[in-house]
Amino acid sequence: MSENNQIDKIIDLAKKMRKSVLEFSLNCSESAHIGGALSIVDIMATLYGNVLSLNFKNPIDRFILSKGHGFLSLLSALHCTGYINKNDAMKFQTNGSELIAHPIMNPKIGIESSNGSLGQGLSYATGLAIAYKKKKKKGSIFVLVGDGECYEGSIWEAAITATETNLENLVLIVDCNGFENDGAINDKMNFNELVSKWKGFGWNTISCDGHNISELLVSLKKRVVNKPTAIIAKTTKGKGVPFMENNNDWHHGRLTQKLFDEAMKSL
Amino acid sequence: MIFNEKESKQWSRMGPRAMFGQFMLDIAEKNNDLMVLSAGLRRSSGLERFKSKHPDKYLDIGISEQNLIGVAAGLAREGYKVFVTSFAPFLSMRASEQIRMNLGYMKHGVNVVALGSGLSMAYLGNSHFGLEDIAIMRSIPNINISSPADCGEMGKILNDYASNSHGPSYIRLTGIPGYPALYEKNYDYKFGKPVTLKSGNDLLILSTGSIVVESLLATKILNKNGINAELMNVHTLKPFSDQIVEKLKLFNQVVTVEEHTIFGGLNSIVAEKIATNCPKTNLFPIALPDAFGPTGTYNYLLDYHGLTGEKIAKKILKIFQEQKFDSD
Numbered sequence A: 001m002s003e004n005n006q007i008d009k010i011i012d013l014a015k016k017m018r019k020s021v022l023e024f025s026l027n028c029s030e031s032a033h034i035g036g037a038l039s040i041v042d043i044m045a046t047l048y049g050n051v052l053s054l055n056f057k058n059p060i061d062r063f064i065l066s067k068g069h070g071f072l073s074l075l076s077a078l079h080c081t082g083y084i085n086k087n088d089a090m091k092f093q094t095n096g097s098e099l100i101a102h103p104i105m106n107p108k109i110g111i112e113s114s115n116g117s118l119g120q121g122l123s124y125a126t127g128l129a130i131a132y133k134k135k136k137k138k139g140s141i142f143v144l145v146g147d148g149e150c151y152e153g154s155i156w157e158a159a160i161t162a163t164e165t166n167l168e169n170l171v172l173i174v175d176c177n178g179f180e181n182d183g184a185i186n187d188k189m190n191f192n193e194l195v196s197k198w199k200g201f202g203w204n205t206i207s208c209d210g211h212n213i214s215e216l217l218v219s220l221k222k223r224v225v226n227k228p229t230a231i232i233a234k235t236t237k238g239k240g241v242p243f244m245e246n247n248n249d250w251h252h253g254r255l256t257q258k259l260f261d262e263a264m265k266s267l
Numbered sequence B: 001m002i003f004n005e006k007e008s009k010q011w012s013r014m015g016p017r018a019m020f021g022q023f024m025l026d027i028a029e030k031n032n033d034l035m036v037l038s039a040g041l042r043r044s045s046g047l048e049r050f051k052s053k054h055p056d057k058y059l060d061i062g063i064s065e066q067n068l069i070g071v072a073a074g075l076a077r078e079g080y081k082v083f084v085t086s087f088a089p090f091l092s093m094r095a096s097e098q099i100r101m102n103l104g105y106m107k108h109g110v111n112v113v114a115l116g117s118g119l120s121m122a123y124l125g126n127s128h129f130g131l132e133d134i135a136i137m138r139s140i141p142n143i144n145i146s147s148p149a150d151c152g153e154m155g156k157i158l159n160d161y162a163s164n165s166h167g168p169s170y171i172r173l174t175g176i177p178g179y180p181a182l183y184e185k186n187y188d189y190k191f192g193k194p195v196t197l198k199s200g201n202d203l204l205i206l207s208t209g210s211i212v213v214e215s216l217l218a219t220k221i222l223n224k225n226g227i228n229a230e231l232m233n234v235h236t237l238k239p240f241s242d243q244i245v246e247k248l249k250l251f252n253q254v255v256t257v258e259e260h261t262i263f264g265g266l267n268s269i270v271a272e273k274i275a276t277n278c279p280k281t282n283l284f285p286i287a288l289p290d291a292f293g294p295t296g297t298y299n300y301l302l303d304y305h306g307l308t309g310e311k312i313a314k315k316i317l318k319i320f321q322e323q324k325f326d327s328d
Helices: A003-028 A034-039 A041-051 A068-080 A121-134 A153-164 A191-200 A213-221 A257-266 B005-030 B048-053 B065-077 B088-094 B096-105 B133-138 B151-163 B212-224 B242-250 B266-277 B298-304 B309-321
Strands: A062-065 A141-146 A170-176 A204-209 A229-234 B034-038 B058-060 B081-087 B111-115 B144-146 B169-172 B195-198 B203-207 B229-233 B236-238 B253-261 B282-288
Touching: A003 A034, A003 A041, A003 A068, A003 A213, A003 A257, A034 A041, A034 A068, A041 A068, A041 A141, A041 A213, A062 A068, A062 A121, A121 A141, A121 A153, A121 A170, A121 B065, A153 B065, A170 A191, A191 A204, A191 A229, A204 A213, A213 A229, B005 B034, B005 B048, B005 B111, B005 B151, B034 B065, B048 B058, B065 B081, B065 B088, B065 B096, B081 B088, B081 B151, B088 B096, B088 B111, B088 B133, B088 B169, B096 B133, B111 B151, B133 B144, B133 B169, B133 B236, B133 B253, B133 B266, B151 B169, B195 B212, B203 B212, B203 B242, B203 B266, B212 B229, B212 B253, B212 B309, B229 B242, B242 B266, B253 B266, B266 B282, B282 B309
Parallel strands: A062 A141, A141 A170, A170 A229, A204 A229, B034 B058, B034 B081, B081 B111, B111 B169, B144 B169, B203 B229, B203 B253, B253 B282
Antiparallel strands: B144 B236, B195 B229
């Protein structure tokens, strides 16, 4: 497939995923983490539509959503790539469902870990990557964290272990959407600062536009021998829906039918 | 493992931390997928020889206990049999949420070996004491809690977790080098099944950890004073044996002896069982107070808190004399 075709395919997947995010949110009639799900849709579409070699029975690549509240995006990726059917996906945030605001581990359908408590996924991914390396197993471990999540000290504990154990099979993506629950993230933790921090911790650090598929494709495939890779992706919270973009009310917000219709028109 | 009187005495001279490293050496010989992880406490965990003999099965991830648990869970997910070590509060408190998510929630079968629990860190003080770890760990679903009474029992427990799939565990090590062994002869260890060390009919003493030795001494003193106590070593605190619950129904007087705060440990477990199964049974706790106490040698601290055989016996005699236990 030519590069342009690959990119078009991913863009198409991302579009479907955005629609699914909105649909699942509307269907549950509850507040959902829509803004932070939309900021990572293009990253997730590039991963699930192209980069990841998936085999849930005998895993090759693994994806860990450390930023657990981005689950709507993972759910949409698994739905739009055929791993979770519509009936099941529409159970999102309904009573008794295991598809909720944060991932609940279910490897059979591609949910690799339970998350929700921030700052824990990188250690888990590091453990997986060490195991892969010891067993000389093919595949990479991808893990996605939020920029706000990088306040968690355990992130930096794991950052040290990953360099000390020379994990070239570990790829971290930082979703730099510039917001956390309470609003804009302090300038000391902005995109540029995070790039310096990950560089400072000895990671192969790449900065990119988290909505530019071509940049993402290149970044997600780059590796350096004996070094873990950190991709600091500049993103827009609520990306794709104009009234949600950079509007932190949509960190955890509830869609009405009217707002849903307006949002769908813009996609 | 070879278990006899000579070995048992030798192990107790070396103490639980050094013996942990020794037993892991044996386990490594039989287990290709073993991984032992330390958070910057290799020397305190008796793992020096282990590291040099099995460098491929050892990983020091630095002083980062939260990370330790997450990395261990990732390894366990890929099929490794993982043991992690650090001091009791650093694991049970600093990393408790990682234990909750990775071991409790995701059920990864990591074995958490809590060194120097209870008062055994002596002069290192309350920052290093394991006063509340049972309370914290037992409130998290799916975590087994083991509390060996001596080094030999620790060896049996470690071997059992290494060869069976009991699920995640918290293994609480108390005692110091030179502290007496409980068992001089081999015995049948079974996960979850308490060991009756002495039969009796006047009262039931339930005890856990290295302090069981003192409880046994107390039963001998009580015997001389005409009180025939039954003593059980509760080496598995979670799951808690139904066999003990049945025993609770047979006695009017029950005493728990433990090196843990009065809240949430053995006494609380037994109180919960009594409340729902045999509410007329009287329960008397011998435990650490709800306070940060003084520091000193291990033996000084046991004496200060009334946890020596003599003081345990004295307390029990006093409650019998004052008839704090309701008469039959």
